[in-house]
Amino acid sequence: MLPLNNTDIVTGVRNRDKRVFEIIFNQFSPSMFSIALRYLRDHDEAQDIVQDVFMNLWRTAENLDDRAPVQHYLARATVNTCLNRIKKAQRQQQYSREQQLTAEPTVEHLLLEHKELEAQYLSILEKLPEQCRRVFEMSRFKGLSPAEIAQQLNISINTVYTHLTTALKKIRMGLLNQQ
Secondary structure, X not given: OOOOOHHHHHHHHHOOOHHHHHHHHHHHHHHHHHHHHHHHOOHHHHHHHHHHXXXXXXXXXXXXXXXXXXXXXXXXXXXXXXXXXXXXXXXHHHHHHHHHHHHOOOHHHHHHHHHHHHHHHHHHHHOOOHHHHHHHHHHHOOOOOHHHHHHHHOOOHHHHHHHHHHHHHHHHHHHHHHO
């Protein structure tokens, strides 16, 4: 088969002649692949770029300019598609980094939050009535059971439960109000 001149190629592409597409694909895809490989350094990505450029050429065939050589158009389209792919990957990486920074608090930040929360907790605990605070501290800090607390303080087990419920409610409400 004789090589086609630029006018024949443009006419064939505009008419979506599959034979012309096959000829230009076989003729220009190796150089397009080399260009894409230089930019992307990934064999599969480079092949995808070549396919994308030819698919775009097929979709927009009627817009092909007959004044410029098709080879130059394909080379420029390959470079532009590579650059767009690189920019998209960079944006995705930047977005991922930003997500990690906002999603993962630093250790220092977590320690500061913990200290603030602990200070709020202790402040609320100090404001509890004496007996209520004593029952709560015996339960939570000393690990005593309600029966043991009732025996040591000489109060009923129901009173222990009442003090624990009161303390938990006041702590919960106090922490919620301070946030």
